[in-house]
Amino acid sequence: MEQRHNYYITEKPLDPSPLIQQVIRPEAGAVNTFIGTVRELTEGKRTVALTYEAYKPMAEKKLEQIVREIETENKDSRVAIAHRIGKLDISDIAVVIAVSSPHRDASYRGSRYAIERIKEIVPIWKKEHWEDGSEWIGDQLEQTAYSVDGPEEGRT
Amino acid sequence: MEQRHNYYITEKPLDPSPLIQQVIRPEAGAVNTFIGTVRELTEGKRTVALTYEAYKPMAEKKLEQIVREIETENKDSRVAIAHRIGKLDISDIAVVIAVSSPHRDASYRGSRYAIERIKEIVPIWKKEHWEDGSEWIGDQLEQTAYSVDGPEEGRT
């Protein structure tokens, strides 16, 4: 049932295809899709698995809000978002975002907005499992690609 | 056989899934996919179908060049691109681009670069079919989202 919505949290493996199909339509010429997968190495440390936990009813409300924000900003865009929770292995898909629009620019902008917003307001948390332990991860908004040795002053 | 490459021109319907699968790997945490579909309305005119024609051997070489350009710029990115040719109906997929990278920023940049570059150097042409005629379309690089009433001077 949940797959009938264009935003949902699920414990099942994610397939991008039905989300892409949901946003394809005659008015659209462009579909941008973002897929987040479980990466093995983060800052040199080897992850063996991830566990995602959600405050599900609120998380789905917040996904709905993000969809609405994008479709309000770009009246001709259509958005579908799904996030998986539970235990995920390396390369498993954690999140799928699909944004269609008449022209490609809005599809890229909408997709990028959605993933940044998910990392900001959707109550989902990940726990990284390493060979020697595990830890819940806090805010990881990649505000900049130069977070390690970038030029900005005043970073913490 | 052709689907074994990570860049190809095909007359068959395109499915994004195998291209996405081709670029997913343990080192990647992000996959950006761009899908171009046949849009029904362009500047108020109703398209009934499109025909794409390619100079196939050169088009595949140019797709390979684009893949190489992105993977050279971002050593950790992996790229797959497929373009369909022949007669396409409304909402049919014309092009699929999938770019994976450890972090999302490079996946968005690579994907956007690929579609702009395709519209610049890959010898593929489209013919629009309307109810009252048809026409081969020339350069349509959407340099700006404001091409109709934008602020630039000197546009033609």
Next chain:
Amino acid sequence: MITIYFFAGMKEAAGTPQMAWEIEDTTVKDIRKKVKETYPQLHQAESAMVAVNEEFAGEGDIVQTGDTVAFIPPVSGG
């Protein structure tokens, strides 16, 4: 009664996913205080955001019996 939810690291630190507070009406600020008193080890109760009935709430917001309150530490989905 007000139901208060914990997630992720807070759930582990509290040793429970939820607590109940037998009170008719209060504020987000006082719920934060009550949680800190009940679970002194829950350092994140100081800084985590709070949602009332699945919507982010401010410190002064009123919370009434039947409401659900959730502590939302920094999220890390995506």
Next chain:
Amino acid sequence: MITIYFFAGMKEAAGTPQMAWEIEDTTVKDIRKKVKETYPQLHQAESAMVAVNEEFAGEGDIVQTGDTVAFIPPVSGG
């Protein structure tokens, strides 16, 4: 012999997808001239890019027997 390909609108205007030119060696510039003489209606032969052996070529580039030459009008894929 040099084989010259036309595509899309140029193919339709020429009425053929290709022509052969019995010459040992020449330049891109002279191929352009030859095409314009052979198909006066092919206005795009003036401005279209030219590829030799599937790579974009400049006006002065040498073309030899056995090479394939293609006229590349503005592309519109994607």
